[in-house]
Amino acid sequence: MDDLHKWLTHLVASYLEKDPDEISGSVSLATYGLDSVYAFVMCGDIEDHLDVRLEPTVAWDYETIDALADHLSSLVEQP
């Protein structure tokens, strides 16, 4: 879970060309300027990393890194 949270933070930071320390897990991705359509790119990167299939809109429904990490860990932990 912590690893996933950290990985997501680095991912978002790389999109925004910012330092991961500047990214808060509780701020919505839209607030950082990640637009709704770019969320599909992020979804693809998460799918590749975790080897799971997600709805392209997953980052619309889980708008912060905290929420997304929670949701993804629950998916990954399922047998």
Added chain:
Amino acid sequence: MTTAADMDRVLGDPADLRGLFSHARLAELDRAEEFPADHCRELDRFGLPAHYVPARFGGDLHSYPELLELIRAVARRDLTVAVAHAKTFLGSICVWLAGDDDQAGWLAREVRAGTPVSWALTERGHGSDLLAGEVTAYDGRLTGEKWLINNATRSSLLTVLARTSPAGGPRGFSVVLADKRTLPEGSYRHLPKVPTHGIRGADISGIEFRDAPSTLVGEPGGGLELVLKALQLTRTFCAGLSLGAADQALRQATAFTRDRHLYGRRLIDMPHVRRTLGEAHAARIVGEAVTTVAARSIHTLPGEMAVVSAVTKAFVPARIDELIGACGTLLGARAFLTEVLDHGAFQKLDRDHRVVAIFDGSSFVNQNALINHFPALVGGYRKGTVDEQGLRRTLDTSLPLPAADPDQLTLSSRNGSSLVQHLRAGDLPELPGAAELRQACEEVHGQLAGIAPAARDVSPEAFALAQRYELCFAGAAVLGLHLVNGGDESRATAALAYVLARLTGRPAGPAYDRLAEEAVDA
């Protein structure tokens, strides 16, 4: 069930001055900027609206390729009429995709009865930036202004994208349906028709709601997702409008260069004229190939429509704009005169067609969608991901199409494009240029891999690459259709030459010349 040939019979002889759909009559309406109301009624009588209704709701829409051919037949005669009438298809599509059976059944009866339906997405000051929309529908009460809406005034029903949570965002909007016939007085007003460069007779206007009751279409908060899925279908549909315009432009240019004599010979016997005409014909063949693949893919590769529809909308209208420009050059002064040569039909279609590249998402919007797919396109290409069965059913035009399943549409094509990815390892037809196309696609994907989609400032280079990808797709469509269905080799050769000329700079000349000669002799 009606076909494009039936439609041509309904439209009648364009030269018959008394005919409703004569060039003379249509030119008159255009000059007067008058809505083609009688024409729309005639298309209603003919039963065109039933083709906007999916078969599962009791309509005649079984096949998107058939629908596109019908709308192409109307557009071939007059784009203004096509745009004015077909808006009902765009207006109802959100209900076909997400409405419940009662709502869809009710709308199906309305559409079949000829009730015009409009689709209100854009707002003054926001254009393509849908998430900036300020029209609200809190508790279903619509308030605010939608502007530059086709048939905003003339429609009885509107599907409207509206903000349903104050914070907005991708889950902050819903699609709602408003029925003007039942709205309380004072809860809406029409905004004046906006004068336009082309489609002058169309009702391009707006509507302002004030606490107007509406009903939800689909899920609350599902509006943006629904609209983006609907756009995958309507962007494909737009290619039918473009091909109709191409048909008319080519008909005029071909006849003119064959019949016109200057300097003691036919225009077509001048090498440069012949080549220009041939290139324009090649553009139509390429546009047809992309459109055929796209319209069939709605049924056979729905999960890839995010890529397919973006390519189609970015590519086809722009290439047909060029085609029209080339035909205009061939027609010379006659492309500029408003009363001669079929009552100025050419200059009218030239103006009318400009809107196709703009509405339902401009080229930039669609290319941006492609750019966001670059990682998926590269990944799919490298892995050779191909939905073999889906691709086979797409390319083999003798196969019946499975029913379209809107639940399979998705906002991002995880596997890229089977059509393009198949080119890497699949069989190639024996056509000059086939191997070069494969090589060019290899290079383009290498370039795509070098560009990560940017979250904010998308580079101009990425847009240029998106255009190169469109050409890969178009070339793959030409090759794939030819490999599976066979057909006229000189047409396929010229179409491939058209693609390669733009992709690699390979000279296409002789292939165009043959095409022009065949067109003139036909």
